[in-house]
Amino acid sequence: MSVWPAWEVREGERATRWLHVRLVFGDGARIDALAMVCEGWVCVEDVQARPALALEDLALFADWIEGPLARACGAEPGPDPGGDAAPGAHRERPARPGEGEERDLVARVYRAAQERGADPVLAVMDETGYSRRGALRLIGRTRDAGLLPARHARR
Secondary structure, rough: OEEEEEEEEEOEEEEEEEEEEEEOOOOOOOEEEEEEEEOOOOEEEEEEEOOOHHHHHHHHHHHHHHHHHHOOOOOOOOOOOOOOOOOOOOOOOOOOOOOHHHHHHHHHHHHHHHHHHOOOHHHHHHHHHOOOHHHHHHHHHHHHOOOOOOOOOOO
C-alpha cells in the first residue's frame, strides 16, 4: 500500500491535508482513494476500485488504510483489528450463507413479507443487507432457481 500527499491547506495553526491512497492486491485488483485528514478526523472523499468493491470490502477498506494514514500524518495507529495480516494482503469477505442457503433465505423472507402485506423487496434488503438493485438481482436468481414463482404470467 502506498500513501502520498495530494495537497495541504493551512488556516493559522490548523492544517487540512489530502492524501492519495493506493492498495494493489496480488490478484491485480486495485483500490485508489482520496482521504482528507484534519485535527484527528479522517474523511474518505473518493474511492475507485477495479474490480468494484462489495459493501463488505468497503467496510474492510477502513481497517486496511487506518494505520498507513496515521503514520503518514505522524500519529500512531490504534491496535490492529485484523491481527498480524498486512493491510490489503487479502480480500476475504465475512462469512455469508452459501448460494443455495441464500436463495432459500430470500424465498422465505420474500413469501413472509407477501403474507404480511409488506414490500418483499424491502424485506429482502433488510434481511440480506443488499441495496435495492442487489436484492432485486438476488430475487431474480431465486426465481430462476424455481424457489419463487415468475413475476408475471407469460402469454
